[in-house]
Amino acid sequence: MTDTQHPINELLTPVRQFLHCDTPDSWIDEACRPENLNELLVDHCNCELKASQTAIYLIRKYAVDEASGQALLEWAKPYEDFVYGKLRQKDAFHGKKNGLSAPLTAKADCPYGQELIDKMVRLIKEEFHHFEQVLEIMDSRGIAYSSLNAGRYARGLMKVVRTHEPATLVDKLIVGAYIEARSCERFAKLAPFLDEELKKFYISLLRSEARHYQDYLKLAEQIAGESITDRIQIIGQREAELINSPDDRFRFHSGIPATALVN
Numbered sequence: 001m002t003d004t005q006h007p008i009n010e011l012l013t014p015v016r017q018f019l020h021c022d023t024p025d026s027w028i029d030e031a032c033r034p035e036n037l038n039e040l041l042v043d044h045c046n047c048e049l050k051a052s053q054t055a056i057y058l059i060r061k062y063a064v065d066e067a068s069g070q071a072l073l074e075w076a077k078p079y080e081d082f083v084y085g086k087l088r089q090k091d092a093f094h095g096k097k098n099g100l101s102a103p104l105t106a107k108a109d110c111p112y113g114q115e116l117i118d119k120m121v122r123l124i125k126e127e128f129h130h131f132e133q134v135l136e137i138m139d140s141r142g143i144a145y146s147s148l149n150a151g152r153y154a155r156g157l158m159k160v161v162r163t164h165e166p167a168t169l170v171d172k173l174i175v176g177a178y179i180e181a182r183s184c185e186r187f188a189k190l191a192p193f194l195d196e197e198l199k200k201f202y203i204s205l206l207r208s209e210a211r212h213y214q215d216y217l218k219l220a221e222q223i224a225g226e227s228i229t230d231r232i233q234i235i236g237q238r239e240a241e242l243i244n245s246p247d248d249r250f251r252f253h254s255g256i257p258a259t260a261l262v263n
Contacts, residue, residue, distance in 0.1 A: 008203065011210050012188055015181050018213065020240035023182075023189050027243075030250055030257040032193045041138050042148050043252045047183065048131040049079055050154070051212075054176060055120040055127070059104070062169060063113040068104040075100050075124070079131060088145055090135065099125070112223050119215040126208050137201065151251035154179065156242045160235055170224045174231055177216035178239045182253060184209035 016022070031040055056076055060069040078092035104121065106113030138145065157178065161171040187202040187209065194202065220228055247255035 008188065008206065011206055012185070015184050015210055015213065018181050018236070019178070019185055020236045021243055023186050024244065024256050026256050027254065028190060028193060030259070031190055036250055038143050038146075039148065039250060040252065041134060041143060042146060043151075045131055045134040045138070045145065046083070046148060046150070047252050048127045048134060049083055051176075051179070052076065052079070052124045052127040052131070054172075055124045058169070058172065059117055059120050063106055063110050063116045064104050065107060068102070071100050071102045071104065079128060082145070093128070093132065112219070115222065116219060119219060123212050123215065126212075130205060130208075133201065137197065148251075149249070151249050151254050152247065153242055153251065153253035153255075157235065157239060160238045166223055170220045170228060171231060171235065173216045173220035173223070174228065174235050177213040177220070178235060179253070180209050180213035180216060182239065182243070184213065186252065 030036060053076065056072045060072055064072075081092065082088055082090060100121070104117050106117055110116075135145065154175075157175045158172075161175060162168055184206055187205050191199045191202040217232075220231075224231075243253075243255050245255045246258050248258040250257060
């Protein structure tokens, strides 16, 4: 075992123990196809933006006042304009110190507000940075960003979220933990099969993704104020079902490729 392998394995052990299954080899085979590289990178880019949007939504809904919420929306706007707009200009954020225009103020009646703000703001900063890094790699390879329909993964996980508070927030945080943990596991499993640049990049993301899933879980436990083991189990089982069931749309978090079942 090399010096680099040991810390990676140490990092991944709790992630793999948390997840209820490994990524199927058939997904890795599909991801390694040269014709799927563009789709893989574009969807990875989208995943980074969605992760930041989710964190912004959680802060705005539960932890801050309207003014702070507006500051969060302004922070995200250049990235969202790029993805959802027609011009796709990176000048507003690429290579610039883009960030919050004002400090965020936690609601006085939200006991977990500051903790939610602190953990989610750090996550947002990192996800926006990863978004920019993926775009840089795409640019260097002549891959243009293009619109891509979302897969079923996140939507499928949200179907098991309870509809009353604070259970809704607790479940959404657990869902966030599973998405981050799965991303970490896939980066690690896919990296050895990619070219040197992508391999190095995906390995560089492991530490932050592993911390993100732990931050989500810690927040869920704190807000629940009681054991969340049963919810972790239920949502984890659903996550594994999505990963291990046939999927006709290849995405970064998609399930078993439908083509693998035909061949």
